[in-house]
Amino acid sequence: MDQPSAGGRRAFLQAIGLAGAALAFEGISAGGRTLSARLVHSPDDPEPPNEIVAKILKDRFGDRPIQRGHVTLDMATMTEDGRYVPVSLESDLPMTPERYVKSVFFIIDHNPDPLVFAMHLTPRIGPLAIQTRVKMRRTSWIRAICETSDGEVWADYAKVETSLNGCG
């Protein structure tokens, strides 16, 4: 019976080792990617459905991650009249001169003009609790995004069903 030569075995083991290392590396990097993806974008965060929404997010936030948290968007899951949809939005982010929510963006993905309103704030506005009313064309994901004075971006999302088109 032929024994594998020492050189052959060494080469074989090296190859296995390299493959193993490569696999391990692959695994770690994949793990890292999953982890960072989970931190900035959880699977239940809605993807921008069209280029208009993607452009709004790009224009306003560039490449900064939009993280979920610190914002609570409270909306009924179903609304009858798309002309008057109540919005309630809160945030536990600080409102101090050192750090505050400098802007709030409210986006309805499937409206003709998705960026429905933006609010630019100062620390004189107290802990955030905002109520207003908006129009909806049809069932859509809604994004409430807060940008802090030090550049962080926090968001909450809600899917609202509507039957009566309020936008025309």
Place this chain on the structure above:
Amino acid sequence: MEIGKGKILVPERITQGDVIRVQAVVQHPMDTGFFRDANANMIPPFFVQDVVVTYGGEEVARFEWTSGVSRDPMIAFPLRADREAPLTFTYRDNKGTSYQTSIPIAFQPG
């Protein structure tokens, strides 16, 4: 409807340092430009697009609005009432017309 007529609601009793809830409403059709009137003519877009809130002359908030905000817009938000001064909302619509509503923030004595 009297376009531009507004109202600002704040609590009756305010003590210095309170975070108060400010609620503002303004009469405006907020037409999107997608609807037709009874004669099937398009109703052109007509909406408030810029709101500036000042407190004692200092800008404390500014809003960008579109016709996606409901007719006769309402907005409520908190404000740190730290001085006696007028609170003023200035609305400007897409035809360039401005409307202003103002109330004094005054503290309860004692």
